[in-house]
Amino acid sequence: MPFHDFSTYRAVDRLSQLARNPHDLTAANGLSPQRMSSFKSSALGFDFLYGTQRVSDEVLTALQELADEAGLVETFIAMKKGAVLNRIEGYASENRQVLHTASRDVFDAQPLAPEAAAKAKAELAKLQVFLDSLEDGRLVNERGELFTTMVQVGIGGSDLGPRALYLALQAYRRPGRSVRFIANVDPDDAAEVLRELDLATTLFNIVSKSGTTLETRTNEQLIRGALQQAGLDPSRHLVAVTGEGGPMDDPARYHTSFYMYDYIGGRYSATSMVGAVALGFALGYEAVIELLQGAQAMDCVAEQTDIRANIPLLMALLGIWNHNFLGHATVAILPYSQALSRFPAHLQQCDMESNGKSVTRAGHPVQWQTGPIVWGEPGTNGQHAFYQLLHQGTEIVPAEFIGFRSSQYGADVEVEGTSSQQKLTANMLAQSLALAMGREDRNPARAFPGNRPSSILIADRLTPRTMGELLAMYEHRIAFQGFCWNINSFDQEGVQLGKVLAARLLDRMSAGRGNGEVDPLVETVLRDVGLV
């Protein structure tokens, strides 16, 4: 696999030249109907429109060259086959394979990473038995009642992805089944969730790969206390998703344990048991399979070398164009779907934790920008909030719109000749066009500069299958960008220093602990804020 520095590619030079005079969307014919139709790619359930990006045919050609020169697809396929990509050459690093794609490579007779796929299949079989036993009454509470609620207890990747998917698909949940989430070490997070629950009919799914995550361990202890106080037996109410053989792999404490493996990073674990247990509980096993089928289908689309046939790759390259060549620091994810309300938060983690790096895979400081700041909220809500800045602010925000032709519930109302769903999609398209076109006005406060880049991704309906496609699309877009920037997108060394300092502060805060030597800075800050 070619691991070269981003700055050494010929296509990067070419793109730098092209970026001096990027396509002007406000010019005469800058946004023609022909352009809109021609800058469109389709794969599986999705159409992707990018005529509203500031790209020309020359730019697309150079982006294709960049993809080829950097061997992005080649590296991606190597990843799927189990290459040890989570690594920094010459330095201590995790040295792991990156095999989240194996968690859904369970439909082909010949999976690319057979061992990991076999493990994924075994966990799915275990999940099916577990869900059946919840259904047929073999797995019930102390009083012989069925469980109705599952609380997922996890943080980061064990929370954001599963939560985003659950909210995305809760329209399809089975009658009488629901899922809640506890993540934060803030005791008010657990208190607020527990306050509303009937503990007797609640299962808690404790999710931590290492089994040592501070927040999750703490919340588990709080939950065990609450169950005991209610006269319930924690071992009947707790299941676990954790590393095989780790400290949480303990049948005495969890009546069922599902396994996750070190070759799947937390932020890529939504299609492993980390997401599948809660989704299966809420939606049923079939919906989990559909989600995985969608993701797996997109995993195959991402193997195409033609960027116009490979939406995740094209999205990655357009993002690089906006970030590295046009200089935009952020990217906004704007789903026109209330069900996707937390999908931007999931992508925020997946992208920023993957690509917020400053060291190459060879251990050298990067000399180019890596991952952007990712943020966003659903439309149309955002139109009444921060879109003012998108249209008329001094910061340019590349926007990625995501929408669907049909609603999930189908409970719609026609007002002034159009349905709510039509209003929703019309607004999405209108925003993309407005950002691109702008508008002149003799009142300067009512003029719009336009020429602001965006793209549109649209599918028929948000279902388990399209959700799987969408999830994998963004996962691979992130991976392709990391490959291109020559960074390790699969570690997270940047979280360590805060942990070390927090431990030092907690040593001082806990009575009778610490080694006696008190750091004067720690002492002062704790005193200044009134915590000691």
Added chain:
Amino acid sequence: MPFHDFSTYRAVDRLSQLARNPHDLTAANGLSPQRMSSFKSSALGFDFLYGTQRVSDEVLTALQELADEAGLVETFIAMKKGAVLNRIEGYASENRQVLHTASRDVFDAQPLAPEAAAKAKAELAKLQVFLDSLEDGRLVNERGELFTTMVQVGIGGSDLGPRALYLALQAYRRPGRSVRFIANVDPDDAAEVLRELDLATTLFNIVSKSGTTLETRTNEQLIRGALQQAGLDPSRHLVAVTGEGGPMDDPARYHTSFYMYDYIGGRYSATSMVGAVALGFALGYEAVIELLQGAQAMDCVAEQTDIRANIPLLMALLGIWNHNFLGHATVAILPYSQALSRFPAHLQQCDMESNGKSVTRAGHPVQWQTGPIVWGEPGTNGQHAFYQLLHQGTEIVPAEFIGFRSSQYGADVEVEGTSSQQKLTANMLAQSLALAMGREDRNPARAFPGNRPSSILIADRLTPRTMGELLAMYEHRIAFQGFCWNINSFDQEGVQLGKVLAARLLDRMSAGRGNGEVDPLVETVLRDVGLV
């Protein structure tokens, strides 16, 4: 009031010079205990620590000079007294006063804007009667039962602020009372909320100043349909918050109407009836009064001319230092409080809709950066998500931490010698220190550059009163920045173009509508995405 261009201030020159060599937090003694103690301000319930910003005494002196030269406090006091600040000189504009502070200037005998304060008092009196009648059974449903749920139906400022405050304070809600929210025109938003409700005991609070907001009108119609289908009388279940004399001020359709006034912008309306009705329903009238008292007290703090005594002003100036002089495009709001989970989304609107502008109050294009991109999620969750980029990414993100010494519920657990609340606050302080200090390491992937700016805001406990203080603190920080950039922070002309284009698309999508002429671009885009 001095309305000068930002670039003309002497202090701006001075700050540009100082920004060439900003304070280095990683230098020897760059983050001393003395510095931490000295760069601290306190007001009301809050301590504000900013030793972890890249400022020196010289920078603070220049920021004070900027505040004085630009007359920021003078303009603020004029605003509170009713100056017509929502205006662009020489061009058509809203030409309105900006009097959200009057909505809580109801405790002094001599309010600064007597007429607006009197109106606010009258609405509060109306609210008290309304809440009493819900309590004592004068206001009940068709079957004589008490109402238990209120659904707030509004979007933008009628949603984000009230929702953020409700989530912040729901720990204090009255037994059996809760609030839900419907905002999006996405029909799945309403469908999901309505699915869970007992309509018979639900009140719907329809909030729209103009009475013409598309999303809110559409959702109201959907709700009326659902009530009728359930055999319920909509006029018994709907209340309104709207402009006096507007299309929604109609006793035949809403059994109670509360008023909002055009001198309070949506994003500043959380302390008016827009927020007070739902909060009063959930928490009781007294909690609303405490919220207003907190906000009003901060409104007075913001009148101080000494920047070290005026936290909102100091925050505004530090933000300007980071944005205009150090060049950071975004600011992250990071509350270490799950209850504040949606406060960043509220501030995202309040800030970006206020200051995402490119035209001065004199109608000239700005020649400097205005409002930054505001985003954020609660800690410790974010630590397991996007903090990787904050610590080791190539984008620098100024961070604003917000925390509390005590939890709301007081339901805590001690694990390894410290409580969850201690872990929460220790992590917050540790993150601020880690961003500032960095750490050298011979493994480049484990090295932290440090020198990344942040600040800490901390209070005892998140209560209605401290929430009011915090809300007003950020409102005024935003206003001070807008005054300094010489922009109109109180209009939102940038939302218009999208509306116009959406209407054009909907004309084409609705059968038998439109004027017959079809815009070829609109036609193509609709066809390309399969919507016609």
